[in-house]
Amino acid sequence: MAQSVLLTGAAGRVGQAILGGLADDHEWRLMDRDPPTDDQPGEFVIGDITDEETVREAMEGIDVVVHLAGDPRPEAPWDSVLTNNIDGTQTVFEAAADAGVEKVAFASSNHAVGAYETDERTPEMYRSDDDYLLDGSELARPGNLYGVSKAAGESLGRYYHDEYGLSVVCVRIGNLTKGHPPIDYERGQAMWLSYRDCAHLFDRCIQADYGYEIVYGISDNDRKYYSIDRAREVLGYEPRDNSAEHADDDSV
Ligand SMILES: NC(=O)C1=CN([C@@H]2O[C@H](COP(=O)(O)OP(=O)(O)OC[C@H]3O[C@@H](n4cnc5c(N)ncnc54)[C@H](O)[C@@H]3O)[C@@H](O)[C@H]2O)C=CC1
Numbered sequence: 001m002a003q004s005v006l007l008t009g010a011a012g013r014v015g016q017a018i019l020g021g022l023a024d025d026h027e028w029r030l031m032d033r034d035p036p037t038d039d040q041p042g043e044f045v046i047g048d049i050t051d052e053e054t055v056r057e058a059m060e061g062i063d064v065v066v067h068l069a070g071d072p073r074p075e076a077p078w079d080s081v082l083t084n085n086i087d088g089t090q091t092v093f094e095a096a097a098d099a100g101v102e103k104v105a106f107a108s109s110n111h112a113v114g115a116y117e118t119d120e121r122t123p124e125m126y127r128s129d130d131d132y133l134l135d136g137s138e139l140a141r142p143g144n145l146y147g148v149s150k151a152a153g154e155s156l157g158r159y160y161h162d163e164y165g166l167s168v169v170c171v172r173i174g175n176l177t178k179g180h181p182p183i184d185y186e187r188g189q190a191m192w193l194s195y196r197d198c199a200h201l202f203d204r205c206i207q208a209d210y211g212y213e214i215v216y217g218i219s220d221n222d223r224k225y226y227s228i229d230r231a232r233e234v235l236g237y238e239p240r241d242n243s244a245e246h247a248d249d250d251s252v
């Protein structure tokens with residue numbers, strides 16, 4: 001069923017992957033601090049997610065928030081992730097709760113659990129014959145300050161679910177790459193998320209019923225160390241891509 005969706009960070013890669021698959025499926029209000037470069041569906045709000053008033057106005061009449069806006073760089077410095085990823089995310093959750101929004105899907109990251117990739121486990125855990133698997137029930141274990149900010153976002157989601165009754169799903173997105181898995185990069189191939197699986201996964205986040213969830217956002221790769229069972233069970237995620245099917249592509 002079509003929902004009224006606020007998509008923050010709409011001008012970025014994940015936002016464009018989602019809109020590429022779902023432009024006609026929902027009523028979109030897009031928000032980004034950068035203006036769109038070409039035609040986009042619905043209305044576009046140019047603004048910063050740390051600006052409470054703009055975020056409150058953007059939230060009016062919204063059923064579901066897909067919150068992507070933030071600094072996506074694994075090497076991002078603390079001042080940037082503190083402002084954009086932690087303060088900005090708190091502003092979005094608070095405004096969503098106040099506006100009576102039903103659900104928030106939060107773009108978390110593989111980097112929230114990056115420190116499980118110890119020297120002893122890698123590179124074997126990136127390969128299909130290794131059975132090491134994270135399933136979303138494990139504690140966050142960030143390997144950088146960006147990952148800390150994503151773990152903080154997951155915690156904010158837990159708080160706004162428990163205290164305000166918001167339905168929250170935190171999607172620990174793997175490596176979104178258009179057209180094919182990352183080249184010559186075993187880790188990236190194990191956590192590849194194709195554009196069409198990305199759009200489908202966030203559609204399920206918009207439409208499914210849940211309380212508070214942490215799921216992994218990757219395609220159905222033969223190589224994987226993140227389970228997608230929870231995304232299948234709770235959201236009805238049915239990925240169609242697999243990085244192994246590109247094994248004959250040059251260097252993949
Ligand atoms: N691309 C990937 O493979 C992955 C992405 N993610 C997360 O998904 C989200 C989107 O990532 P990408 O699309 O790759 O990044 P991107 O940099 O392409 O897009 C992010 C968008 O957010 C906007 N933005 C940033 N800070 C903002 C603020 N304070 N107010 C308003 N807009 C702001 C930017 O202008 C940009 O258009 C991020 O939160 C990132 O951490 C997580 C894991 C993997």
Ligand SMILES: O=C1O[C@H](COP(=O)(O)O)[C@@H](O)[C@H](O)[C@H]1O
Pocket residue numbers: 071072073074109110111173174175176187188
């Ligand atoms: O969270 C993110 O993760 C992906 C994959 O991480 P990488 O360190 O293997 O590149 C990254 O490409 C993306 O920029 C980031 O937001």
